[in-house]
Amino acid sequence: VGRTEVVRSSLHPVFSKVFTVDYYFEEVQRLRFEVYDTHGPSGFSCQEDDFLGGMECTLGQIVAQKKVTRPLLLKFGRNAGKSTITVIAEDISGNNGYVELSFRARKLDDKDLFSKSDPFLELFRVNDDQGLQLVYRTEVVKNNLNPVWEPFKVSLSSLCSCEETRPLKCLVWDYDSRGKHDFIGEFTTTFEEMQKVFREGQAQWDCVNPKYKQKRRSYKNSGAVVLADLKFHRVYSFLDYIMGGCQIHFTVAIDFTASNGDPRNSCSLHYINPYQPNEYLKALVSVGEICQDYDSDKRFSALGFGARIPPKYEVSHDFAINFNPEDDECEGIQGVVEAYQNCLPRVQLYGPTNVAPIISKVARVAAAEERTGEASQYYILLILTDGVVTDMADTREAIVRASRLPMSIIIVGVGNADFTDMQVLDGDDGVLRSPRGEPALRDIVQFVPFRELKNASPAALAKCVLAEVPKQVVEYYSHRGLAPRGLDVPAGEASPGYTP
Known part of the structure; x- marks a missing residue:
């Protein structure tokens, strides 16, 4: 979790370092504290440090008691003399x-x-x-x-x-x-x-x-x-922005490439089974039903990519699945489901798996919202795909540009393909860069392989897929210095900030 500062030449050190730990009532969260006499530079671990003792407890115990004092134990449970350690917990969930x-x-x-x-x-x-x-x-x-x-x-x-x-x-x-x-x-x-x-x-x-x-x-x-x-x-919190009237606009993009298999075949990822929804529908419904609660008009843009579409059956990478290019929105999640099911027999699955055009399309709408200078509209793009994107360079470029906009991208990989290369788009392990070397301003991509959650409940799936969105919303508006609507920053205060 972390390491305190070094307190020199003291048998009764008081450490000023504060550790912020997420607390989950329904989980047993075991913690171990170890105290060392260091011989290295401040803040750096040294293999020659002397172990003075340790203590184990649960976060729940500290939270319940607010202050826990326990003896320090050496290896094999022996007491470290009369040494004790005291840990104090405070609830900072109300911190503003x-x-x-x-x-x-x-x-x-x-x-x-x-x-x-x-x-x-x-x-x-x-x-x-x-x-x-x-x-x-x-x-x-x-x-x-x-x-x-x-x-x-x-x-x-x-x-x-x-x-x-x-x-x-x-x-x-x-x-x-x-x-x-x-x-x-x-x-x-x-x-x-x-x-x-x-x-x-x-x-x-x-x-x-x-x-x-x-x-x-x-x-x-x-x-x-x-x-x-x-x-x-x-x-400000995510809830502050939502209660201030910020609307979450949800767009879904569905992969219609040939690698999904013929929709008429029961082995196809697009096969419509009247008794069991396919993976595309499971991901779409579980995520969409949560997003629709934050959108007042409950209308969602539904796009497709990688198919030949009527009337000329040319390949398109950003077509409306309701075949209305003037209005690609559907009424609620059920409207998206119906448009998807009606679309399947009318298109020819083809390829390649290009997603940059759809990212850029949603980004243009988000860019218009950015110019208003208000925390009023935020855009979530859910991309459902069965394979690694083929336009990786263009996709990286599009994501880096979108990282400066009120926008998040969730990519759900359906099927059993090897999605290793897709992890590069999820900046959790490092900063995503465009082919030109430009870094993303913030991490806006969450990649989730559906097979890891195949047997999870819709609620668990949605929780995993949407886990990063509240933080991303707050990070964006904090970076722009935008307070929730209706919550003015008092004179003399600094601009709104975000502490990760």
Whole structure:
């Protein structure tokens, strides 16, 4: 899952690294935590690292208890002395943004004899039980009483549990390589106060050492900490866009190449069995029935490719299966099913398997929507095919262009063909590039071999096929800086963002 930062020379380390893990109530999600004494550079694994102990539990246990403390165990279940590990879980599903903060300080106390202090800052959230939860630890700025720390980002949930009035505590230390850091000073604030004083141009706090203040009547502070920058990035969800009126337009493209087999033959992938839908129909109905809930007019474009079509029986790679080129839309999923069944006896299955023309056709419509500058229309193209595309170069080019548009492409491979080459279009393992080397702006293609889900329920099939779409919708509108309609970005806020 991940690795924390290295805390040097400490027997009681508090790690600031936060891990985001998806939680599924219906699954047992086992986790293992291992602690090492590292001898390598910060953040890098070294084979010489010493194993200090591990702990296993389930995510459900942490979620239920919110805070789990367990002994660290060595190999064969032996206790690692009195060592323990504490894991804290928080629900961030309601998180609606993240904060970008930048701090600097001036005239800090000098704690070193032969040089200046090496200051770093720790930001803590004060919990309901008055305990402190580390939110972020800055880097160390060497030999500087007026340090400028690097900006950092933190979710609103991690910062203040989405409660802007929750107390926050900042501590400033002089770094010591042996782990015995010297305390310089502290101050307390809230995120609400941070925003107010930053807007007013007075974002500065005295850095106070309580011991000095108590002992010295003339003591004022040990320096000052300045909030140099504050940006709040609101993060919208897929549901925000849908509830804001964004419509999902669904287009299906069906492979009518000869490799499917004669539709009159029961072995054909296009064979219409009155008692059992073929793979094309299964994929079409399971995905379409979900998409139609997000389309107000319930009309879907239905296209075909790779067939000779009437009246001249010339090969076409983007024909309307209802044979109405002026209006290729069908009434609901049932209308698409009927158009498909009526189309089969009227066309001659041929080839090749070219899908770039259909991708480009849908992209032209999506491009017109992009120019409106609103989060109102998003396009999903479902391509059902029985083999690897033959116009791979043109398809890659078309996908890269489409990656800049409000559009997602789902490719379902039906039948038992070898679809290995199709995985190149799914950018999960790397960035898809056009033949000219231009990278896709975002991953918009999801490829699913139907045979892996052949015996799955329609709901399971749809869940797998549509899994990436909500993220892709949010990524697109976040990249464009478009908020859901009806949700204006308040003055002073940054543009909407997306945290993967």
